[in-house]
Amino acid sequence: MDTALEAERVEAIRRTILEVEGVESLHQLRTRRMGGAALVDVHIQVDPRISVTEGHQIGEAVRQRLMDTFEDISDVTVHIDPEDDEKAPLNLDLPLRRTLLRELQGYWKDVRGASLIRRVNLHYLGGKLHVELFLPCLGDPQKAGELASALEEATLRHPQVASVNIYQEGCTSSVHSAP
Known part of the structure; x- marks a missing residue:
């Protein structure tokens, strides 16, 4: 029979998670006991601008810390969130990469030098898109600024x-940042 862990135990788990470097907050912490084993499922919030791999590393650190600290915990599932998905606007209406890049190509078609874009990073936050464009080093600060x-x-x-x-x-240094 499944039962939730005791409130004091859940609070100790919460504190342990928040001690892990890179964890900004947590939500949807769920625990249960199956026989002698404890199971944990949690959403952690990390800085939305870190890489996917850094977020994964933080999640692995949370999992390992819980397994090392609490000997009865046998399984931990960590969901990595860039924002509190219980409070933030949903990003479901935002286009995925291929669609967005096709749309942006239409906006960029008259920009001389747009073909120099090497890489595009997309951040889906607060119901909006935040775009990072990477260009080669152009050498001429004036031309770089104009582009x-x-x-x-x-x-x-x-x-x-x-x-x-x-x-x-x-x-x-970066060329340009706009809110």
């Missing part, structure tokens, strides 16, 4: 894009 401004303006015309950050790879 960044044109790309920013074109990208922000997309109704679901809230912000654009543009970087030159191989240069010492």
Whole structure:
């Protein structure tokens, strides 16, 4: 028969999770006991701008810390969230990468130099898209600034894009950031 863990035990698990570096908060902490084994399922919130692999690493650290700290815990499922999905607007209406890039190509078609974009990172936060564009190091700060401004303006015309950050790879600083 499944039963929830005692309130004091759940609170100790909560505190242990929050001690792990990179965990900003947690929600939907669920526990149960099956025979002598305890099972944990939790959503942790991490910085939304870290890489997928760093988020995964933080989740693995949470799992390992719980298994090392509580000998009766036999299974831990950690969901990594960039925002509190109980409070944040849903991102379900936002287009996935292939669709969005096709749409953005339409906005960029008149931007001379748009073909130089090497990489695009997408962040789905608060019901909006936050776009990072990566360009090669152009060398000429004026031309880089002009291209960044044109790309920013074109990208922000997309109704679901809230912000654009543009970087030159191989240069010492970013080219342009817009809210």
